[in-house]
Amino acid sequence: MIDLHCHSIASDGSYSPTELVAMARGRGLAALALTDHDTVAGLPEAETAASTADPSASLRLIRGVEIEIAFEPGEFHLLGLDLAPLFDGEGQPANFGAERLLDALERLGMARDERNRQIMDNLREAGVPVTMEELTEAAGGMRAGRPHIATLLVRHKAAKNRQDAFARFLAKGRPCYEAKECLPLEEAMSLVRGAGGLAIVAHPLSLFVSWSHLEKIMDGWKEMGIDGIEAFHPAAKLGQCRRLEKMARDRGFRVTAGSDFHGAARPERRLGKTAGDLVIADSYLAEIAR
Numbered sequence: 682m683i684d685l686h687c688h689s690i691a692s693d694g695s696y697s698p699t700e701l702v703a704m705a706r707g708r709g710l711a712a713l714a715l716t717d718h719d720t721v722a723g724l725p726e727a728e729t730a731a732s733t734a735d736p737s738a739s740l741r742l743i744r745g746v747e748i749e750i751a752f753e754p755g756e757f758h759l760l761g762l763d764l765a766p767l768f769d770g771e772g773q774p775a776n777f778g779a780e781r782l783l784d785a786l787e788r789l790g791m792a793r794d795e796r797n798r799q800i801m802d803n804l805r806e807a808g809v810p811v812t813m814e815e816l817t818e819a820a821g822g823m824r825a826g827r828p829h830i831a832t833l834l835v836r837h838k839a840a841k842n843r844q845d846a847f848a849r850f851l852a853k854g855r856p857c858y859e860a861k862e863c864l865p866l867e868e869a870m871s872l873v874r875g876a877g878g879l880a881i882v883a884h885p886l887s888l889f890v891s892w893s894h895l896e897k898i899m900d901g902w903k904e905m906g907i908d909g910i911e912a913f914h915p916a917a918k919l920g921q922c923r924r925l926e927k928m929a930r931d932r933g934f935r936v937t938a939g940s941d942f943h944g945a946a947r948p949e950r951r952l953g954k955t956a957g958d959l960v961i962a963d964s965y966l967a968e969i970a971r
């Protein structure tokens with residue numbers, strides 16, 4: 682069993698990279714890709730944890746990232762899988778490609794901080810007395826996002842639960858929402874490939890376009906140089922995943938599968954399992970081979 686898509690506390694997951702590596706070993710995974718949203722901050726810790734000798738369970742840590750792409754009407758996420766080492770022995774960017782990716786993610790991070798401040802301003806104007814100090818604390822030293830703000834809204838009893846916090850305040854179209862700076866697909870693809878990774882479109886059904894429209898968009902991705910499609914994702918039904926797989930194979934794409942594990946934040950998702958509770962077989966490693 683392997684997993685090619687999961688999140689740590691470096692973005693909106695609930696486990697540290699070290700805990701994720703331990704869980705993956707505990708479940709007997711042969712490989713795990715850490716793919717935090719718009720950040721690679723969890724990778725050094727994950728790599729250290731995975732390289733620590735454990736004779737009972739060797740684990741291949743796959744460096745990854747999940748970059749949000751500017752797109753309407755739905756959400757577009759691009760996975761960068763199996764990146765080359767990003768840092769040299771002195772903790773400096775390993776090469777020009779690594780430096781470009783790190784710079785772009787840092788810029789997105791600063792834009793995210795500014796957006797958080799705006800959302801928090803909006804919430805105070807709406808009468809919820811949230812503070813930036815609380816947000817920093819909720820994010821545990823990592824970069825905050827809307828899931829952390831949702832936690833504050835529950836704590837302030839302005840929402841029943843995190844889902845309710847999104848529905849009332851934070852989701853797109855709700856009163857306190859602010860748009861986030863996203864990269865164009867071409868730029869994100871070039872950053873990922875420049876850093877030695879494969880550019881894989883995550884969970885294509887979140888684009889929220891018709892099947893016939895998706896076929897045309899996929900043709901464009903192939904022309905552009907996108908490497909693969911994450912056909913198997915737990916937000917889709919198994920039949921939909923198989924349909925995506927066929928569309929991707931017909932066009933010569935690599936096909937990947939992931940759990941999009943977030944820990945307690947989404948307890949129904951399990952490391953190493955994807956749509957329909959399907960175990961992600963080791964054979965998917967061949968899909969990211971070069």
Ligand code: AMP
Pocket residue numbers: 693718825826827828843844847848852861
């Ligand atoms: P951000 O990157 O700060 O915009 O936060 C995006 C994250 O918020 C997603 O990865 C989800 O975990 C969560 N999220 C987005 N929309 C919703 C929603 N409608 N309900 C619950 N969680 C959501």
Ligand code: ZN
Pocket residue numbers: 688693718943
């Ligand atoms: Zn997430």
Ligand code: FE
Pocket residue numbers: 747758883884
């Ligand atoms: Fe995603």
Ligand code: FE
Pocket residue numbers: 686687688747941
């Ligand atoms: Fe994800």
